[in-house]
Amino acid sequence: MRKGKFYIKTFGCQMNELDSELVRRMMEERGYEYTDDPKEADFVLINTCTVREKAARKAKHLLRYFSKREKTTVVMGCLAQQEKGKLLKWGADLVVGTRAFVEIPDLLENLNGSGVVCEEIGLHYRTDRRLNPGQYSAYVSIQYGCDNFCTFCVVPYTRGREYSRPAHEIVEEIKNLDSQGVVEITLLGQNVNSYHDGKYDFADLLKLVEDTIRNIKRVRFTSPNPRDFSYKVLKVVAESDVITPWIHLPLQSGSDRILRKMNRGYTKAEYLDQAAMIRDLMPYGTITTDIIVGFPGETEEDFEETLDVVRRVKYDGAYMFIYSPRPNTPAARYSGQVPYEVKLDRQRRLIDEVNRGIYERRRLFLGREGEVLIDGLSRKDPSESAGKLFNGLTVTVNGRYKPGTFVKVRINGIQGLTLKAEPLVVALR
Numbered sequence: 001m002r003k004g005k006f007y008i009k010t011f012g013c014q015m016n017e018l019d020s021e022l023v024r025r026m027m028e029e030r031g032y033e034y035t036d037d038p039k040e041a042d043f044v045l046i047n048t049c050t051v052r053e054k055a056a057r058k059a060k061h062l063l064r065y066f067s068k069r070e071k072t073t074v075v076m077g078c079l080a081q082q083e084k085g086k087l088l089k090w091g092a093d094l095v096v097g098t099r100a101f102v103e104i105p106d107l108l109e110n111l112n113g114s115g116v117v118c119e120e121i122g123l124h125y126r127t128d129r130r131l132n133p134g135q136y137s138a139y140v141s142i143q144y145g146c147d148n149f150c151t152f153c154v155v156p157y158t159r160g161r162e163y164s165r166p167a168h169e170i171v172e173e174i175k176n177l178d179s180q181g182v183v184e185i186t187l188l189g190q191n192v193n194s195y196h197d198g199k200y201d202f203a204d205l206l207k208l209v210e211d212t213i214r215n216i217k218r219v220r221f222t223s224p225n226p227r228d229f230s231y232k233v234l235k236v237v238a239e240s241d242v243i244t245p246w247i248h249l250p251l252q253s254g255s256d257r258i259l260r261k262m263n264r265g266y267t268k269a270e271y272l273d274q275a276a277m278i279r280d281l282m283p284y285g286t287i288t289t290d291i292i293v294g295f296p297g298e299t300e301e302d303f304e305e306t307l308d309v310v311r312r313v314k315y316d317g318a319y320m321f322i323y324s325p326r327p328n329t330p331a332a333r334y335s336g337q338v339p340y341e342v343k344l345d346r347q348r349r350l351i352d353e354v355n356r357g358i359y360e361r362r363r364l365f366l367g368r369e370g371e372v373l374i375d376g377l378s379r380k381d382p383s384e385s386a387g388k389l390f391n392g393l394t395v396t397v398n399g400r401y402k403p404g405t406f407v408k409v410r411i412n413g414i415q416g417l418t419l420k421a422e423p424l425v426v427a428l429r
């Protein structure tokens, strides 16, 4: 039996953050001690992402770095699922796939020499997990995997087929979190709005969660897909005072020709109708998005279509990526790969256009009152605190408040693209 200190480095999405949190909990229950300082660690776990080349490269360098320093190195996450045994050559002692991470403590205890475990071991999320001290917000996985096979995306190959957790299991986990004093949860999945456990669809699940919670004040969810959005879901969100009116609506491209090549399953017109429906139902809600520039074959006309959607929707936030060919994805083999400097130029113009819309949207909130859930001190000014409004917008508030505190505010300014507010009333947790 080998015990000792362990360190976890997490790359990528919230799904990875949740998986890392669960692995940490399991390791601590087995008597390993967590350290934030990798130099002290005997075991280094790297939870990887491969959605873009940069993330994959960073993880490999970190692996090589730690394997040279006599650390027992474990690679988990999407790069592990994608590369499997190849990572042993980079110095990994254990490579564990996206649906096998729950086995890491056992695998480490029986490790004699290096090993690879990537086959499905029946992923089950615990409903009785304990939280870190002071933790006021928690992720809850409702679904994993994806069946959509967008032609640029690795997720269906690294996280497998779509599976929706039984609603009763999710509700049980949320009851447990609620009883531990959590005030905010985020429901996680690759396509949350295609959730269906055979009995309940996503709108039903949101209603179940809404009826279950007592202490939790905010229920967020990510990531939905425009192709599966229903009026039923939007109505549940719009009529709720706990489900936050923040809708992440990944566009990816505004050109119907490129959307077809991406296999996204919706058209520009359908997407605009959905965005208009969201604005009608939740005028002070928020819409954020993901956009890829430079997808193979993208012309200046196609890119203009994307800019047109951005001008018409006026997003509240956006993640804007340069297309990065991913191993085993159809788009990586497409002709018409766009030159890097053209991608860079389009990304720069896209950012300018998106920010114009964001600034216009921010002005709508000037003078309005709201409640901010404090996340911590403002990075720019430690005499201020930063947090999120009910609709997910970030706000800085005068004063130093404890994370997890709710502060009633009036929005009185905009700095860059961040709202500024003055406190009205402080509600202690």
Ligand code: SF4
Pocket: 146, 147, 148, 149, 150, 153, 154, 155, 156, 190, 191, 225
């Ligand atoms: S919906 Fe498309 S982009 Fe999203 S995870 Fe699935 S395949 Fe990837």
